[in-house]
Amino acid sequence: xxxxxxxxxxxxxxxxxxxxxxxxxxxxNLFPGCGKNEESAxxxxxxxxxxxxxxxxxxxxxxxxxxxxxxxxxxxxxxGRHFEEQGMPDRALEVYTENAALNDFECMYxxxxxxxxxxxxxxxxxxxxxxxxxxYTKALEFYEESVSIPYESASQSHYRxxxxxxxxxxxxxxxxxxxxxxxxxEAETRYSQxxxxxxxxxxxxxxxxxxxxxxKRFRQEKEEKRKKTILAADGMKGNTAKRxxxxxxxxxxxxxxxxxxxxxxxxxxxxxxxxxxxxxxxxSDIHKAVEMYRKTLQQTDPENKETxxxxxxxxxxxxxxxxxxxxxxxxxxxALDYYNKVTxxxxxxxxxxxxxxxxxxxxxxxxKEYNLN
Numbered sequence: 001x002x003x004x005x006x007x008x009x010x011x012x013x014x015x016x017x018x019x020x021x022x023x024x025x026x027x028x029n030l031f032p033g034c035g036k037n038e039e040s041a042x043x044x045x046x047x048x049x050x051x052x053x054x055x056x057x058x059x060x061x062x063x064x065x066x067x068x069x070x071x072x073x074x075x076x077x078x079x080g081r082h083f084e085e086q087g088m089p090d091r092a093l094e095v096y097t098e099n100a101a102l103n104d105f106e107c108m109y110x111x112x113x114x115x116x117x118x119x120x121x122x123x124x125x126x127x128x129x130x131x132x133x134x135x136y137t138k139a140l141e142f143y144e145e146s147v148s149i150p151y152e153s154a155s156q157s158h159y160r161x162x163x164x165x166x167x168x169x170x171x172x173x174x175x176x177x178x179x180x181x182x183x184x185x186e187a188e189t190r191y192s193q194x195x196x197x198x199x200x201x202x203x204x205x206x207x208x209x210x211x212x213x214x215x216k217r218f219r220q221e222k223e224e225k226r227k228k229t230i231l232a233a234d235g236m237k238g239n240t241a242k243r244x245x246x247x248x249x250x251x252x253x254x255x256x257x258x259x260x261x262x263x264x265x266x267x268x269x270x271x272x273x274x275x276x277x278x279x280x281x282x283x284s285d286i287h288k289a290v291e292m293y294r295k296t297l298q299q300t301d302p303e304n305k306e307t308x309x310x311x312x313x314x315x316x317x318x319x320x321x322x323x324x325x326x327x328x329x330x331x332x333x334x335a336l337d338y339y340n341k342v343t344x345x346x347x348x349x350x351x352x353x354x355x356x357x358x359x360x361x362x363x364x365x366x367x368k369e370y371n372l373n
Contacts, residue, residue, distance in 0.1 A: 073104050080110055089119040090129050105146045109161040112142030112168070136178030143168045163207040166194050167214055174218060184222050185254030191215050226255050233261070240270045251292065256299035256310045263292030263317065267327075286327035293317045302341070308348040315341045316356045323359060336363035 076099040083092035096111035116139035121131040146165045170190040173182045182190070191214075198211035233246035244265045250258025265271070271285030293314045300311035319338035321328045328334075342348075342356035 072102075073099065073106065076104060076107055077110075080107065087122065088124070089114050090122075090132070100142065100145075105149065106161050108142045108146035109165045112139045112146065112165070115139035115142060116168075136172065138178075140169070140172050140178040143172070160204070163194075163198055163204065163211050166197055167211050170194050170218075171214065183253050184225065185252070187218065188222065188254055191218050226250060226253070226257075229253075230255070230257055230261075233258075240265065244270055251295060254299055256296050256307050256314075259292050259296040259299060260310045260314055263289045263296065263314070266292060267317075290318070290321055290327040293321075302345050302347070305347050308345065309352055312342050312345060312348045312352045312356065315339070316352075316359065319356060319359050319363075323363065332363050332366050336360060336367070339363060 076095055080092040080095040083089070083095065093111060093114045096107040096114065099107040100111050115135045118132045118134040122129045143165050147162060147169060170187070170193075172178050173190055174187040175181065194211055195215050198208040198215070229246055229250045233243045233250070236243040236246070244262060247258045247262035247265065251262055266285045267289035269285070271288055296310055296314035297318070300307040300314065302308065302311055304311075315338045318328075319335045319342075320326070322331045322335035322338065324330070336359075339356045339360035342353050343360055345353065
C-alpha cells in the first residue's frame with residue numbers, strides 16, 4: 001500500500017504533538033510545583049497565609065476582647081479600692097456604679113457595700129462632698145444583681161465577693177432591711193441556697209466558714225421562734241380562735257407541726273365558727289383540714305427524723321379521708337397509697353404507724369372484693 005509523503009508527514013507531526021501533550025500532563029501531575037515562576041509561587045504562599053490569618057482572626061479577636069474586659073475590671077476594682085483607702089468613698093462609688101453598668105458584678109457588690117454603709121461629709125479641696133445616708137434598698141438591688149448569675153458560671157474574680165453578696169441578700173431579706181421581711185419559710189430557702197454555694201466553695205474558705213456560721217445562727221433562732229409559737233398555741237386551751245391563728249402563723253412560716261395541728265382543729269370544727277362541732281356536722285371545715293394535712297406533707301420528709309412523726313400522722317389522716325370520702329372523693333387506691341407511704345417508713349414512732357397498717361389491710365381486703373388488688 002502506497003502512502004502519499006505529504007500525509008505521512010502530517011501523521012508524524014500529529015503523533016509527536018499528542019505524545020508531547022501527554023508527557024506534559026504526566027510531568028505536571030508528578031511535579032505540581034514545577035513550571036511556576038517565583039512570583040506566582042510567592043503569591044500562592046501569600047494567599048495561604050492570608051487565608052490562615054482570616055481563619056484565626058475571630059478567635060484571636062475574642063481572646064483580645066476578653067483580656068481587655070478583664071484588665072478593665074481589675075483596673076476599676078483597684079481604682080475603687082484606692083479611693084476607699086484614701087477616704088474618698090464618693091469617688092469609689094462613682095467608679096463602681098459606672099463599671100456596674102458594664103456588667104461588672106464585683107463592682108455591683110462594692111457599690112452595694114457603700115450604699116449600705118453610706119459616708120460622711122468631707123472636704124475635697126474647695127468642694128464640699130455632702131453626706132450620703134445609708135440606702136438599704138439601693139444596696140440590696142446591687143447585691144442581688146451581683147449574684148444574678150449562677151455560682152458555677154462565675155469567673156475567678158467573682159470568688160472575692162460571691163458568698164458575701166449571697167449572705168447579704170439572705171440576711172437583708174430575713175430581717176426586712178431594704179425590703180419586705182421574709183417569712184421564715186422564704187428565709188430558709190435563701191439560706192439553703194447560700195449553704196449549697198458555701199459547701200462547694202474552695203477558693204475562699206474564710207467566706208464559706210463565715211456563711212455557714214450565719215446559717216447556723218439563723219436556724220437556731222428559727223427553731224427558738226418555732227417552739228415559742230407552738231408552745232404559746234398549745235397553752236391556749238380556752239381561746240381556740242387565738243390558738244388556731246398561732247398554728248396557722250407557724251404553718252405559714254414552714255412549720256409542719258403548726259400545719260398538722262391547724263388541720264386537727266379544722267377537722268374538729270374549730271374553724272370559722274370556732275364551735276368545736278364534730279367533723280361530721282355541716283359546721284366543720286373539713287376541706288381546710290385536708291388542705292392543712294397536704295401542707296404538712298409538703299413540709300416533711302420520710303428521711304427527716306425530726307419531722308417524721310408528722311409525716312406519718314398526716315399520711316394516715318389523708319388515707320382515712322380518701323377511705324371514708326370525708327373532705328375528699330372516696331378512692332380506695334389513693335387511700336391505700338397514703339397508708340403504704342407510712343408502712344414503708346424506716347423511721348418514726350411504731351405506735352403512730354398502727355392505724356396506717358390497719359388501714360392498708362382494710363384497703364387490700366376491699367380491693368380484693370372487686371378483684372383489683
